[in-house]
Amino acid sequence: MxxxxxxxxIFINNEWFDAASGKTxxxxxxxxxxxxxxxxxxxKADIDLAVNAxxxxxxxxxxxxxxxxxxxGNIFYKFADLVERDAKYLAELETIDNGMVCTRIQSIxxxxxxxxxxxxxxxxxxxxxxxxxxxxxxCYTLKQPVGVCGLILPWNAPILMFINKIxxxxxxxxxxxxxPAEQTPLTALALAALMxxxxxxxxxxxxxPGYGETAGVALTHHPDVAKISFTGSLEVGKLVxxxxxxxxLKRVTLExxxxxxxxxxxxxxxxxxxxxxxxxxxxxxxxxxxxxxxxFVQSGIYDAFVQAMTTAARSLKIGNPAEVTSQYGPQVDxxxxxxxxxxxxKGQVEGAKLVIGGKRIGTQGYYIEPTVFADVQDNMTIxxxxxxGPVQSILKFETLEEVIERSNASHYGLAAGIFTxxxxxxxQFSKHVEAxxxxxxxxxxxxxxxxxGGRKESGVGRETGSKCLDEYxxxxxxxxxxxKKL
Numbered sequence: 332m333x334x335x336x337x338x339x340x341i342f343i344n345n346e347w348f349d350a351a352s353g354k355t356x357x358x359x360x361x362x363x364x365x366x367x368x369x370x371x372x373x374x375k376a377d378i379d380l381a382v383n384a385x386x387x388x389x390x391x392x393x394x395x396x397x398x399x400x401x402x403x404g405n406i407f408y409k410f411a412d413l414v415e416r417d418a419k420y421l422a423e424l425e426t427i428d429n430g431m432v433c434t435r436i437q438s439i440x441x442x443x444x445x446x447x448x449x450x451x452x453x454x455x456x457x458x459x460x461x462x463x464x465x466x467x468x469x470c471y472t473l474k475q476p477v478g479v480c481g482l483i484l485p486w487n488a489p490i491l492m493f494i495n496k497i498x499x500x501x502x503x504x505x506x507x508x509x510x511p512a513e514q515t516p517l518t519a520l521a522l523a524a525l526m527x528x529x530x531x532x533x534x535x536x537x538x539x540p541g542y543g544e545t546a547g548v549a550l551t552h553h554p555d556v557a558k559i560s561f562t563g564s565l566e567v568g569k570l571v572x573x574x575x576x577x578x579x580l581k582r583v584t585l586e587x588x589x590x591x592x593x594x595x596x597x598x599x600x601x602x603x604x605x606x607x608x609x610x611x612x613x614x615x616x617x618x619x620x621x622x623x624x625x626x627f628v629q630s631g632i633y634d635a636f637v638q639a640m641t642t643a644a645r646s647l648k649i650g651n652p653a654e655v656t657s658q659y660g661p662q663v664d665x666x667x668x669x670x671x672x673x674x675x676x677k678g679q680v681e682g683a684k685l686v687i688g689g690k691r692i693g694t695q696g697y698y699i700e701p702t703v704f705a706d707v708q709d710n711m712t713i714x715x716x717x718x719x720g721p722v723q724s725i726l727k728f729e730t731l732e733e734v735i736e737r738s739n740a741s742h743y744g745l746a747a748g749i750f751t752x753x754x755x756x757x758x759q760f761s762k763h764v765e766a767x768x769x770x771x772x773x774x775x776x777x778x779x780x781x782x783x784g785g786r787k788e789s790g791v792g793r794e795t796g797s798k799c800l801d802e803y804x805x806x807x808x809x810x811x812x813x814x815k816k817l
Contacts, residue, residue, distance in 0.1 A: 334423040336368040338520035341377055341540065344384045345533040351376035356542070358516055361430030361661040362651050362696045370516050373541035375549035378508065381537035382555050385479045385506040388534030395506065395532050400455035407451030407498055410529035411444040417525065418443075421518060423653070425490055428517045430661045430697075431615050432652040439491060446795075447498055449779040453800050454502040462808075470810040476504035477582060477805050478557035481550040483543075483571070484519060485562045486512035486663050487618040487719075493519050495783075495794045496560050497526075497536060503803035505558070509538045510550055512563075514663050516540035543567065551575060558803060560584040562620075565717070565743075565788055572791075584792035584802050586620065586784060588717045589745030592738035593623035593774065594760060596731075597631035599750035601639065603772065608723070609643045611748065611774040613701050616662055617671075617721040620789075621746040623774060625714060626725045627734050633727045637705045640725065641687045644701040649692065661697040662720060668697040671720030678704050678713040683724070709737055717743065731756055739765045744786030748774045767793075 339355075340347040354372040359365065373381075388395050414421065418440040425436045459472040482496040489511060500507045511519035523538045539546050551559055551574035559581050561571045568587040575581035593611055595604045611623030628636045652660035662668045668691065675689045688702030699721055707714050707724040714724050728734040738747060747766040751757050761769045767785040770776060777783065782796030792802050 333367075333427055334420055336517065338517070338524055339368050339370045340520075341371045341373050341381075342520060342523040342536075342538040343377070343381050343534075344537070345527045345531070348377075350374065350541075351380070356513065358428055358514070359664065360427050361663050362427075362653070364665070364696055367427060368517070370540050373539035374545040377539050377541070378546055378549040378553060381508045381539050382479060382553050384534035384537055385508055386555050388532060389476075389478055389506045393532070395535050396504065400457070400504070403502060403504065404451045404454035406530050407447055407454070407502065410526055410531075411447040411451070413525040413529055414440075414447065414522070415444045417521075421490060421521060424517050424521060426652050428515045429486065429489060430652050430663055432657045432660045434655055434657075435615065436490075439488075443490065443494055446494055446779040450495075450498040450795070450799065451502055453797065457503065457800055457804055464810065467813045467815050468810055469813050470808060473807045473809060474801075474804040475807055477803055478505060479555055480505045480507045480558040480560065480803060481553070481556045482507050482509045483547060483550065483559065483561040483563065484509065484511045486514040487615065487620075489515045489518045490522070492562055493522055499794065499799045500558075500560070500803045501531075501535065503800040505803050506535045507537070508550060508556070509536065510546050511538065511540055513540065513542050548574065551581075552577060554578050556581060558582045558584075560794075560802070562586040564588060568790070582802075584794065585790040586745075586794065587788060587790045588620045588719070589622075589743040589785060589789050590625055590715065590717050590741050591621055591623050591743075591746040591748070591766070592625045592627055592734075592764070593747070594734050594738065594749040595626065595628045595632065595636060596749065596751040596753070596756060597629040598752045599632070600752070600772075601632060601635065604750040605636070605639045605643050607748070607750070607774040608640060609647075612723045613644065613647060613659060613721055614775065616660060616699070618663060618667075618719055621768065621775065622719075623748060624718060624722065624724060625738075626723060627728050627737065628725055629734075630727055630729055637686060637703075637725055640703055640723070644687050644703050644723075647701050649698065649701075659701060659721075662699060663697070665697055667720065668699060671699055671718060671722065674713055674716070674718045674720065674722060675702055678707075678711065678722070678724075681711045681713075683707045683711055683713060688721070709740060715741070731759060735760060735763050739763075742788045745789035746770070746785075
């Protein structure tokens, strides 16, 4: 049974509102293409109201700013308990709106409460320093919240991204406006309701669903927004960065995708490498910024790897993401499905060998077969551009030096992985590959204790990790003269 849709309006000041324009937009189920619900379509007028609420909640004499940092943390602990309580409902909501198979989102939801608790535990640990200066002066630093933050979510992992961004921003003492992706607005609204239930004061969190070109643009250009955190495409990320510098030089955190290399050495455990290469690309139908979409296989095991990878892709259980037996579901919408099919066609035209998949499945929903290309060359489009779909490119290499150079020959630099039993090989690759995240003999291990972010055009800044609050804090140096004599 489909979950009850409880929240479809805009959330401002702990209250629910229709859009100022009265407009709504449909959110669609990727499994069958049917409308799930019509959601309030926020635009500039609604963003203005949300920013005003967040600005008022950030005032130095507000309830939120006067709250002890440890008390802020306690609210998030309560929020974590509520997420734990409603995990089943949230998982069902994410599956129907996003298309992630239910077993996967359930496993993510199982980790979310502890993720919240970890980030919340940092609320009272933003410590300054004392600095010895020459002469009769004394200096110390204060870490203080930057102010009103705009948090723009992607559609591929709405719950996880909501938690990573909002808990860090609020634990630092900021207030926020969340703009969920128009494809997947439902879980952000449900989580806002839980934050209110946890005791968050009015105006601290506001959620405005709507389109990027209206609500998103208004948020990134608003002069009273001090910080933007955006996860999404490189193209839109560049527009966000430009908008952030247009008026008040907003601080930005950007996570803009990748074309992540996964390197399989001759000495690798082949069975384990196949398992993680399958997981690293086909989990969530390739709709991950850290997807292992470029698989470099050393020549000694190349043919065996291609054969085993073909078998693994063929064995994936494709079906309704709400079914517990499904391992692989639909793409998020028709637009993405058509885009991915165009990439598959281009791969064939440019000479890559299609070993399995490549076609749409049926006519209902947005399903594409798990697709594997062999004999891929570095200059092919499918090897260079982020496809964000279930298309794996397998490339052959000879030496470690060669594969490091080829891995780095990309304007992206988010994640990378290597499978080898040689510790020196693993250390050399980890040192020299240009990526913000490197996995050795594993893939997709994501923990709140580890920083997440990329290099080059994969983004700016880090989310999660023990220093994640620093992205939402300013450092103030205070210097004063001491008396020369007591």
